Amino acid sequence: MAQLAIRPWTAGLAMLLLVLFTTPALATTIESARLWRAPDHTRIVFDLSGPVEHSIFPLTNPDRLVVDIKDVKLKSSLAELPLADTPIRSVRSAPRNKTDIRIVLDLSQSVRTRSLVLKKHGDKSDRLVIDLLDQDIKIEKTIEQIAPKSKRDIIIAIDAGHGGEDPGALGPGRLREKDVVLAISKELAALVDREPGFKAVLVRKGDYYIPLEKRRNLARAERADLFVSVHADAFTHPKANGASVFALSHRGASSETARFLAQRENEADLIGGESSVLEGRDDMLASVLVDLSMTSTLSSSLDVGARVLKQMGGVARLHKSHVEQAGFLVLKSPDVPSILVETGFISNPYEAKQLGTHSYRQKMARAIFNGVKDYFYTVTPPDSYVAWKKQGGKDAPFAGAREYVIGRGDTLSSIARRHNVSVEAIQRANNLSDSRINIGQKLQIPTS
Numbered sequence: 105m106a107q108l109a110i111r112p113w114t115a116g117l118a119m120l121l122l123v124l125f126t127t128p129a130l131a132t133t134i135e136s137a138r139l140w141r142a143p144d145h146t147r148i149v150f151d152l153s154g155p156v157e158h159s160i161f162p163l164t165n166p167d168r169l170v171v172d173i174k175d176v177k178l179k180s181s182l183a184e185l186p187l188a189d190t191p192i193r194s195v196r197s198a199p200r201n202k203t204d205i206r207i208v209l210d211l212s213q214s215v216r217t218r219s220l221v222l223k224k225h226g227d228k229s230d231r232l233v234i235d236l237l238d239q240d241i242k243i244e245k246t247i248e249q250i251a252p253k254s255k256r257d258i259i260i261a262i263d264a265g266h267g268g269e270d271p272g273a274l275g276p277g278r279l280r281e282k283d284v285v286l287a288i289s290k291e292l293a294a295l296v297d298r299e300p301g302f303k304a305v306l307v308r309k310g311d312y313y314i315p316l317e318k319r320r321n322l323a324r325a326e327r328a329d330l331f332v333s334v335h336a337d338a339f340t341h342p343k344a345n346g347a348s349v350f351a352l353s354h355r356g357a358s359s360e361t362a363r364f365l366a367q368r369e370n371e372a373d374l375i376g377g378e379s380s381v382l383e384g385r386d387d388m389l390a391s392v393l394v395d396l397s398m399t400s401t402l403s404s405s406l407d408v409g410a411r412v413l414k415q416m417g418g419v420a421r422l423h424k425s426h427v428e429q430a431g432f433l434v435l436k437s438p439d440v441p442s443i444l445v446e447t448g449f450i451s452n453p454y455e456a457k458q459l460g461t462h463s464y465r466q467k468m469a470r471a472i473f474n475g476v477k478d479y480f481y482t483v484t485p486p487d488s489y490v491a492w493k494k495q496g497g498k499d500a501p502f503a504g505a506r507e508y509v510i511g512r513g514d515t516l517s518s519i520a521r522r523h524n525v526s527v528e529a530i531q532r533a534n535n536l537s538d539s540r541i542n543i544g545q546k547l548q549i550p551t552s
Contacts (some may be wrong), residue, residue, distance in 0.1 A: 131203065132156050133179040135229070139186055140268040142312035145237045146190040148209075149269055152176075152230040160219050160234065167211040171219075171234065174204050182207070191215050191236055215239070233269075255489040256524070257303035258480050260296050261323035263333040263434065264289035264306070268313035273338035275456035282311065284459045285334040288447060291469035292334070299477065301489035320437045327524070329485060330408060330476060331442040333434050336459050338451030345455055346423030347468075348446040349413040351405040352436060353429030403513045404441035407483065412443065412475030419471045420448060420458075439521050445472055486549070487524055510545040523549045 132154040140147040150173075157174045182195045193210045200206040216237040224230050264286040266272035272281025286308065293304035305326045307319050314322075323331040409427040416422065423446070435442040447468050448455035458464040484491045486506055508519060516539045520527045527539065533550045541547070 132176045134173070134176060134205070136180045137182050137185060138269075139190070139192075140312045141186075141189055141310075142268070142314070143309070145235045146192065147268065147312070148185070148234045148236075150232040150234075152232060155221065155223065155230050156232060158219065158221070158232055160217060162214070162217070164214070167214050169209040169211060169215070169217060169234075169236070171207040171209070172200065172204060173207070173232070176205050178205050191238075209236075211236075213239075231269075255492045256485075256487055257301055258485060258488050258490060259303050259305060259326055259328045259330075260476060261305045261307055261326060261328035261331045261440070262289045262293050262296070263319050263323070263331065264308045265333055265335040265434075266313070267308050267311055270313050273336065273450045275338070275450035275459070276453055277456075277460070279450060279456055279460050281336045281338075281450055284336045284450065284465070285447070286311070287462075288336075288465045288469050288472075289334045291466055292332070292472055295469060295473040296476075299473075301493065302477075302480075316434045319434055320440070320442065323440050323442075324437060328440050329480070331435075331437060331440050332412075332472065332476070333432075333442070333444040334447065334472075335444060336447045336450045339449055342451050342453065344423075344449050345421060345452045347413075347416045347420040347448050348423040349409040349416070349427050350432060350435070350444040350446070351409050351427055351429050352402060352442065353431055401437065401439055401441050401518065404483070405435070405443055408441055408476060408479040409443040411478045412445065412472055415471040415475040415478070416445075416447075416468070419464075419467045420455075423449075439518065485522055506549045508547045508549050510541050510543050510547065512543055514541065514543075515539070516541060519547070519549070525550055 132152055135151045135153055137151070138149045140149070156176055159172050161170050162168065163170060178197055182197055185192075185195060187193070187195075191211050191213050193212050196208045196210070198206055216239075217235065218237065219232065219234045222228070222231040222233060264282070266282040267286070268282075270282065272285070274280060289306060289308070293306050296302045296304035305323070305328060307322050308314055319333070320331060406427055413422065413425075413427055417425075427443075432444050435444055448459050450456050450459060480488075480490060481494070484494060486508070506523075508523070510519075516527045516530060516536075520530055529550050530536070530547060531539075533548045
C-alpha cells in the first residue's frame with residue numbers, strides 16, 4: 105500500500121522535471137532600435153529585454169560593419185532608422201546559428217567603432233550601444249590665429265544638459281528636460297551673440313549625448329570665460345518648486361535637495377552611455393586634482409551665480425535665495441568659472457507648464473544673460489572689448505604692460521588665464537623666481 109501511495113507523487117515529479125528540462129529558455133529580445141547623430145559620431149542603441157553577449161568586426165570591399173548578438177530574437181524592424189547624414193547606407197539582419205542574430209551595417213566609408221553594453225538602470229532597460237566614430241579632422245592653426253588678442257570677446261560656454269539617449273527628467277504631457285533646456289540654451293546663446301563683446305559657444309547643438317567630462321573640456325578648449333550648464337530637473341515630490349543656481353562644492357552638498365540633484369545629474373553618463381564611467385574609471389575625478397587655481401575659480405563661480413540668481417528672481421520663484429553647492433561633476437573645471445542653472449522643477453505641474461512655453465523660456469534666458477552681463481561688466485577681463493569700452497574706447501590700456509593688483513584667491517595660473525598670457529611671461533616681467541604672490545601685490549601683466 106505504501107508503494108502505491110508513492111507512485112502518484114513520483115510520477116508528478118518526473119513530469120515536472122521533464123517540462124523543466126525540455127522547455128527552451130526565453131530568449132532575450134531586441135525590443136527596439138534607435139539612432140542618434142552627434143557632431144563627431146553616429147550612435148545606434150538597441151533596447152533589450154535582458155543582457156546579451158555580442159561581437160563586432162569590419163569588412164571591406166565594400167565597407168561593412170557586422171554585429172553578432174548571441175541568444176537573441178529581433179522583435180522590431182530596423183528599416184525605419186533615420187540614416188541621413190550618417191555613414192550608414194542601409195541596415196540588414198538575419199538569424200544565425202538558429203539562436204543568434206547577425207546585423208550588417210552597409211557603410212559609405214570606413215569608420216572606427218566602439219561598443220558597450222549598458223546594464224539596466226532606473227527606468228532604462230539593458231541596452232547595446234554601438235558608436236561609429238567619424239574620421240579625425242586635423243585643423244592647422246597659425247600662431248596669429250591662436251595668439252591672444254586685445255579687445256577680444258568674452259566667451260560664454262552654454263551647456264544644455266542631457267540629450268540623445270538621456271532625456272533627463274520627464275514632466276507632465278511627455279515634456280522632456282533635454283528639449284526644454286536646449287531651447288533655453290539656444291535663446292541664451294542668441295542673446296549673448298547679440299551683445300557686443302560677447303560670444304556664445306553651444307556645447308550641445310542638437311539631440312545627442314555628450315559625456316560630462318567632455319562638456320567641461322569643450323569649454324576649456326574654447327578658452328571660455330564662463331561655463332553655464334542649463335537644467336530643469338525633478339524631485340521625488342511634485343510640490344518641489346523654484347529656480348536655483350548651483351556651484352561646485354568639495355565639502356558636501358549645501359542641502360538635501362542639492363545632494364539629490366547632484367547625484368541625479370552625475371548619473372547621466374550611466375544613462376547616456378559613457379564608457380569611462382561604466383568601466384569603473386575615475387578619470388573625471390582625477391582630472392580636477394590640480395593647482396590652487398580652483399580656489400579662485402570657485403569664488404568667481406559663486407559671484408556670477410549670485411548675480412544670475414538675483415535676475416532669475418524677477419522671473420520665477422526661487423527655491424533658495426542663495427547659490428547652493430554640491431559635487432556636480434560637470435562643474436569640476438579647474439580654470440573656468442562654472443555654474444549650473446536649474447530653471448525650475450519639471451516634476452512640478454505648474455512649473456512644467458511654464459517651461460513648456462516659448463515666452464517663459466525667453467524670459468528665463470534673458471534673466472540668465474542679464475546676470476552674466478552684470479558680472480562681466482563688474483569683473484571684466486582686461487584684454488576684452490568690454491574693458492576697452494569701459495575705458496572710453498581708448499587703446500591705451502592695451503599698450504605695453506598692464507598693472508594688476510593681487511586679490512584674495514588669486515594665483516599666478518588664474519591671473520595668467522584671465523589675461524591670456526603664460527605664467528612664465530608674468531614671472532619674467534616681474535622678476536619672480538617662483539609662483540608665490542601676496543594680496544595687494546602689484547604685477548605687471550605683459551600684453552603677449
